[in-house]
Amino acid sequence: MTYSSETICAISGAALHNLKRWTRSGFIHKHASGHDWTAAQLQEVMDMTRLTSQGATIREIKTAQASAHPVRTGGWAARRGDMLWQLEFxxxxxxxxxxRKLGSxxxxxxxxxxxxxxxxxxxxxxxxxxxCRRMERFHHLIVAYAGNMTRNATRAAAIxxxxxxxxxxxxxxxxLEAIRLSGQGFSVEVRAFSAIYQPATAHQHHLYWCGAGLTEMMYQHYLARLNYGHPVLLCGPDRRVHHLYPQISAVA
Known part of the structure; x- marks a missing residue:
């Protein structure tokens, strides 16, 4: 039995750039022929998702394999520490x-x-x-990274x-949500809210990002789009309808 790359990504949660990096690093055997993946390769991918879910880097996993010992890792705390050092210095x-390295x-x-x-x-x-300086650096870093992921996804004809x-x-x-969705195989366009109904025919999926709730007007626009048959869903930390009008910011 063989699997397509899309199926491998759907089963494992890995993105294509993860598969490429793990293959280049020798953790996944290269295809003998064709482009489909075997059950053995799927197992190798699943093993990598399990190991990396602990925050282990490729270098740490390679060291463990070379020494035939369990993976020793600083985990996610160490990865956050690496990022904080770079944000500061x-x-x-x-x-x-x-x-980019951590993303792969x-x-x-x-x-x-x-x-x-x-x-x-x-x-x-x-x-x-x-x-404030570190927070500003982090924000600009994330926006730039999300943009790069979108451009790469567009070239790869992602959804x-x-x-x-x-x-x-x-x-x-x-x-951050755009980066997460890009990692799931989507080509994400981030857009400011528009009170005018504009069917996004080029998009197979449409999400409302609700970071600070919805007004009644916003909610009615959401229901109207549903009635039009638009593939729209609510997402974000606060999807409640509020009486007070939350501040709407233009996308950076």
């Missing part, structure tokens, strides 16, 4: 390089949910000297998805 280039190590959900989102929360809670910014508490959150 690193150049723009070295910071971007680290993020870990699946999209783990990358965002276990690394970037907790780091973002830590930065938001930080009150030490330089906290188009519109992420519409209905409301937000923090402008970085929606870009």
């Amino acid at each position: 690193g150049s723009e280039q070295s910071l971007a390089v680290l993020l 190590n870990f699946t999209g959900d783990d990358f965002v949910i276990r690394l970037l989102a907790p780091l973002h929360q830590w930065l938001r809670d930080d009150t030490r000297t330089g906290a 188009p998805l519109l992420l519409e910014n209905v409301s937000e508490q923090n402008q970085t959150d929606i870009w």
Whole structure:
């Protein structure tokens, strides 16, 4: 039995760039012929998703294999520490390089949910000297990375998805969600909320990002799009309908 790349990604949660990196690093055997994946390769992919879900890097896994010992890793705390050091002392280039390397190590959900989102929360809670500078660097880094992922996904003919910014508490959150969705195989377009109904015919999926709830007007627009047969869903941390009008920010 063989599997397509899309099936492998759907089963494992890994993205194509993860598979390429893991294959180049020798953890997954290369295809003998054709482009389909075997059951043995699927098992290798699943093994890598299990190991990397602990925050283990490719270097740490290679060291463990060479010594025939269990993987010893600093885990997600160490990865967040690496990012914090770069945010404080690193150049723009070295910071971007680290993020790309980490992104190719870990699946999209783990990358965002276990690394970037907790780091973002830590930065938001930080009150030490330089906290605003580090938060600003992090935001611009995430926006740039999300843009690169979208461009790569477009070239790879990934599934188009519109992420519409209905409301937000923090402008970085929606870009983290865009990165997570890109890791699931979508080509994500982030767009500011429009009160005018505009069918997004080029997008197979349409999500309302609700970071700070919806007004009654927004909710009625959402219901109208559903009635039009538009493939729209609510997402984000606060999908409640609020009486007070939340601040709507234009997408950066």
